[in-house]
Amino acid sequence: MFLGSDYDILYNFFFYLPNAEKGKRISVGTILATAVSIAIGVLLLSTLSWCWVTRKKEKMIGDANDIINVESLQFDLSTVIAATNNFSHDNKIGQGGFGWVYKGKLSNGQEIAVKRLSKSSGQGAEEFKNEVVLVAKLQHRNLVRLLGFCLEGEEKILIYEFVPNKSLDYFLFDSDKRACLDWPTRYKIIGGIARGLLYLHEDSRFKIIHRDLKASNVLLDGDMNPKISDFGMARIFGMDQSQANTNRVVGTFGYMPPEYVRQGLFSVKSDIYSFGVLLLEIITGKKNSFYHSEYAEYLLSFAWRNWNEGTASELLDPILREFYSREEVMRCIHIGLLCVQDNVDQRPTMATIARTLNIHSVALELPQRPAFLGYERMETTQSTSRSIPESMNDVTNTELAPR
Structure with a gap:
């Protein structure tokens, strides 16, 4: 759309512009070419202006929607206190690195899980x-689905859907309860965790690195379907970003990859490493820590030794020995060992893992010796170890209590 001044410019070009050299009028062709150029320029400027205004309006609408979303998610502290019986000790169902988790019930009867962040979490209100x-x-x-939050005074609280069957470690590492996890159930859990991570890494609007995947952060619903929880350490990546660096290494020993421990580097392959550890734990029913048999041995070392000696089937939890799919178990062990490779580039992507779990004909590379096999023995009750750089003062071995 042309303004009045635009018409004046075109009129002058047609009728009043003199020829600088000859004192004659410019040829009709020159006038037309110039006019067309100016018209295109004005049209382009008008289009760019329209785009800028439209984008600004969309951003304002987006910001407004976020504000509306925040308001719709906010719970009053009084509501949370009533739901948890004033954060009663009897309502505690877990503890993580950022505070306690309580079971609650809203006035409409809906059960919720309330995560009360510690006052030392260091996160500001806007960031929260x-x-x-x-x-x-x-x-x-x-x-796990987030239902809302509460932010009043010094309180920072997250409200999640309540998942009835507690966490995976509640069953997996208990000598009696792990009988509830037959092989089909364990294989379903493995596949569900893989799909959840694939969504975070590739299928959501953002590329998200969880950074604290472990058995206690996998909850089980009424049908024993897995739900990844606890995004307190998660980081957002740009879609073209491959890795990031941090000077503050946080997480749980045994699930952290070597490049993160040594250099503070993390990427989607950090979650892959954690997934591999968790996968081997699900198969063996053993924690990724030193345990005593005829001699003390780390789980990854134990898995690699049996794989290398052709006795990989010995890794299977003895409680499963009679009813299991040997093909599925061997494929899961293979995937697990590939995930915990020292070389980041040798670890598969979640897309490859998910496809391999569903299509058994997919060929897999042969694994090499896993990372961390040369580390000294450490006591699992300690929060740090001599094998970890001294700067790692935020590494924990905290496990959630039964949910």
Whole structure:
């Protein structure tokens, strides 16, 4: 759309512009060419202006929607206190690195899980709200759903859907309860965790690195479907970003990859390493820590030794020995060992893992010796070890209590 001044410019070009050299009028062709050029320029400027205004309006609408989303997710502290019986000790169902988790019930009868962050978490109010909006937008059947939050005074509280069958470690590492996890159930759990991570890494609006995947952060619903929980350490990546670096290494020993421990580097392959450890734990029913048999041995070393000696089937939890699919077990052990490779590039992607679990004809590379096999023995009750750089003062071995 041309303004009045635009018409004046075109009129002058047609009728009043003199020829500088000859004192004659410019030829009709020159005038037309110039006019067309100016018209195109004005049209381009008008289009760019329209795009800028439209984009600004969309951003304002987006910001407004985020504000609306935040408001719709906010719970009053009085509501949370009533739901948890004033954070009663009897309502405690777990503890993580950022505070306690309580079971609660809203006035409409809906059961919830309330995560009360410690006052020393160090996260500001705006950052907390931004994280809430982000996590609330993550919708997948294998991720725990965020229902809302509470931010009053010094209280920072997250409200999640309540998942009735507690956490995976509650069953997996208990000599009696792990009988509830037959092989089909364990294989379903492995596949569900893989799909949840695939969503975080590739299929959601953002590329998200969980950074604390472990058995206690996998909850089980009424049908024993897995739901990945606890995004307190998660980080968002740009879609073209491959890795990041941190000077503050946090997480749980045994699930952290070597490049993260040594250099503070993390990427989607960090989650792959954690997934591999968890996969081997599900198969063996043993924690990734030193345990005593005829001699003390680390789980990854134990898995690699049996794989290398052709006795990989010995890794299977003895409680499963009579009813299992040998093909599925061997494939899972193979995948697990590939995930815990020292070389980041040798670890598969979650897309490859998910495809391999569903299509057994997919060929796999042969694994090499896993990372961390040369580390000294450490006591699992300690929060740090001589094998870890001294700067790692935020590494824990905290396990969630039964949910």
